[in-house]
Amino acid sequence: MSTLKEAPGGRASSSPLMGGEVEPTIFEFSHSGRRTGTIRNSRVEQVDPKDFLPVEFLRSEKVDLPEVSERDLVAHFMRLTHRQYAVDLGSYPLGSCTMKYNPKLADAVASNANLSGVHPQTPPSGAQGWIELCVELERYLTEITGMAAATLAPAAGAQGELTGLLIMKAYHKDRGNHKTTILIPDSAHGTNPASVTLAGYKVVTVPSDERGLVDLEKLRALVNDEVAGIMLTNPNTVGLFEKDIAEIAKAIHDVDGLLYYDGANLNAIVGVARPGDMGFDIVHSNLHKTFATPHGGGGPGSGPVAVAERLTRFLPGPYPVVVDGVGSWITPEKSIGRVHSFYGNAVVYARALAFMKALGAEGLKEMSEVAVLNANYLKAKIADYYPAAYDETCMHEFVVTVAGLKKNYGVRALDVAKTLLDRGYHAPTVYFPLIVEEALMIEPTETESKATLDCLAEILIDIAIEATNEESSEALKHGPNRTPVSRVDEARAARVLVTTMDAKG
Numbered sequence: 001m002s003t004l005k006e007a008p009g010g011r012a013s014s015s016p017l018m019g020g021e022v023e024p025t026i027f028e029f030s031h032s033g034r035r036t037g038t039i040r041n042s043r044v045e046q047v048d049p050k051d052f053l054p055v056e057f058l059r060s061e062k063v064d065l066p067e068v069s070e071r072d073l074v075a076h077f078m079r080l081t082h083r084q085y086a087v088d089l090g091s092y093p094l095g096s097c098t099m100k101y102n103p104k105l106a107d108a109v110a111s112n113a114n115l116s117g118v119h120p121q122t123p124p125s126g127a128q129g130w131i132e133l134c135v136e137l138e139r140y141l142t143e144i145t146g147m148a149a150a151t152l153a154p155a156a157g158a159q160g161e162l163t164g165l166l167i168m169k170a171y172h173k174d175r176g177n178h179k180t181t182i183l184i185p186d187s188a189h190g191t192n193p194a195s196v197t198l199a200g201y202k203v204v205t206v207p208s209d210e211r212g213l214v215d216l217e218k219l220r221a222l223v224n225d226e227v228a229g230i231m232l233t234n235p236n237t238v239g240l241f242e243k244d245i246a247e248i249a250k251a252i253h254d255v256d257g258l259l260y261y262d263g264a265n266l267n268a269i270v271g272v273a274r275p276g277d278m279g280f281d282i283v284h285s286n287l288h289k290t291f292a293t294p295h296g297g298g299g300p301g302s303g304p305v306a307v308a309e310r311l312t313r314f315l316p317g318p319y320p321v322v323v324d325g326v327g328s329w330i331t332p333e334k335s336i337g338r339v340h341s342f343y344g345n346a347v348v349y350a351r352a353l354a355f356m357k358a359l360g361a362e363g364l365k366e367m368s369e370v371a372v373l374n375a376n377y378l379k380a381k382i383a384d385y386y387p388a389a390y391d392e393t394c395m396h397e398f399v400v401t402v403a404g405l406k407k408n409y410g411v412r413a414l415d416v417a418k419t420l421l422d423r424g425y426h427a428p429t430v431y432f433p434l435i436v437e438e439a440l441m442i443e444p445t446e447t448e449s450k451a452t453l454d455c456l457a458e459i460l461i462d463i464a465i466e467a468t469n470e471e472s473s474e475a476l477k478h479g480p481n482r483t484p485v486s487r488v489d490e491a492r493a494a495r496v497l498v499t500t501m502d503a504k505g
């Protein structure tokens with residue numbers, strides 16, 4: 001450790017690329033009586049909670065809150081921000097997550113006071129603009145997905161899955177069908193089987209074949225009258241287009257099953273192909289991936305669910321409509337009920353619509369085309385060092401295997417990913433999908449330039465070369481060394497969860 005005197009919390013380690021000690025918590029800057037700015041001579045009356053809250057709900061002890069000046073508070077959070085990697089800082093090729101740059105234009109629209117100032121309890125007469133916005137966004141989404149109608153309400157992709165499955169269940173109940181199982185490919189995202197279980201169905205796994213696609217013959221063997229439907233995504237979770245989708249749809253529809261499209265991969269196909277045209281009946285899309293809201297850590301998400309005509313009456317309420325120029329909320333005839341308080345995470349809707357309108361139909365198509373182009377470019381650039389798990393033209397992402405480096409030099413996918421953090425890029429997804437040994441799943445997205453992709457490829461290749469040298473390969477196994485926190489014991493972190501500073505020692 002350095003012996004030089006350093007400012008408290010202001011060490012060089014506040015750079016995202018440098019190692020350092022644990023950042024002090026805000027409590028460590030606390031001094032009794034210190035305050036941030038207050039409005040003097042305010043005419044707001046000080047109220048005593050005892051005047052309006054029952055005494056049994058009041059605390060008897062003072063809350064231990066940090067007492068800091070505004071200056072210290074801002075500096076503390078700025079330092080933390082600078083230690084964090086973010087989509088706004090650089091490339092974030094985290095496969096399956098579509099971590100792309102989100103244009104600030106969408107934020108500007110969403111924070112317009114005419115939208116953000118409307119309280120969710122405002123009656124429809126005072127929220128006509130919002131209702132119109134919701135209806136217009138629904139129209140764009142149904143056009144993009146090839147569906148008849150959509151609910152915007154689910155708060156995320158996983159909740160969209162559950163909503164879609166409950167719609168599927170309501171459909172089967174309405175038809176008097178006895179259905180117990182849902183088919184899911186073995187490459188599926190973990191939320192798929194979890195949602196199936198929550199919806200009260202059993203999961204039946206469909207194996208992938210050597211092409212990385214659904215094994216059509218094995219799927220046919222698993223289809224029977226008990227099958228309520230299949231959940232899959234196209235392009236699938238290894239970044240390949242399911243070429244047999246028409247046959248898959250036929251096999252499922254023949255037993256009155258439904259096809260659920262996990263829209264996590266929508267970024268690959270907007271304006272080029274539509275789930276509805278492929279035979280899907282229900283589609284969720286992650287607005288917080290494809291349409292201008294960051295996935296994870298960026299605030300609330302939104303996972304609208306679009307459905308085919310015969311399923312619209314099961315959609316959750318409240319559902320926005322505009323009739324004769326007047327907007328209102330209705331509940332569809334056989335609605336599965338509410339899935340979110342009020343009208344969902346509306347700020348995400350505003351961002352998505354702003355983004356869609358800014359790009360227009362041609363721009364959205366180009367977005368997906370460039371996402372696919374970027375993935376294929378990067379895949380080809382690193383192919384000699386990182387063989388693709390399935391050597392096909394990929395869609396918006398691809399999976400490579402590090403099994404060779406592991407076998408010959410003991411360097412694993414995790415080591416490559418951690419070292420990438422040291423070189424200024426976010427790591428790709430590792431060990432997913434489970435069907436690929438030592439998997440790195442890379443999704444560069446359309447927002448990265450050729451120069452960025454070239455640099456990323458060069459760094460990945462450097463790491464592969466370093467892996468072949470005894471001395472440098474040892475260093476790879478201990479990285480990252482230049483991030484604020486080095487390698488953590490992830491299994492222990494998950495199993496021995498410490499949520500307070502007091503417990504850290």
Ligand SMILES: Cc1ncc(COP(=O)(O)O)c(C=O)c1O
Pocket residue numbers: 096097156157158159189191192233237262264265286301303
């Ligand atoms: C393929 C796939 N399905 C579903 C989800 C779940 O979406 P969410 O994180 O919004 O719940 C994700 C998230 O990354 C995903 O990649």
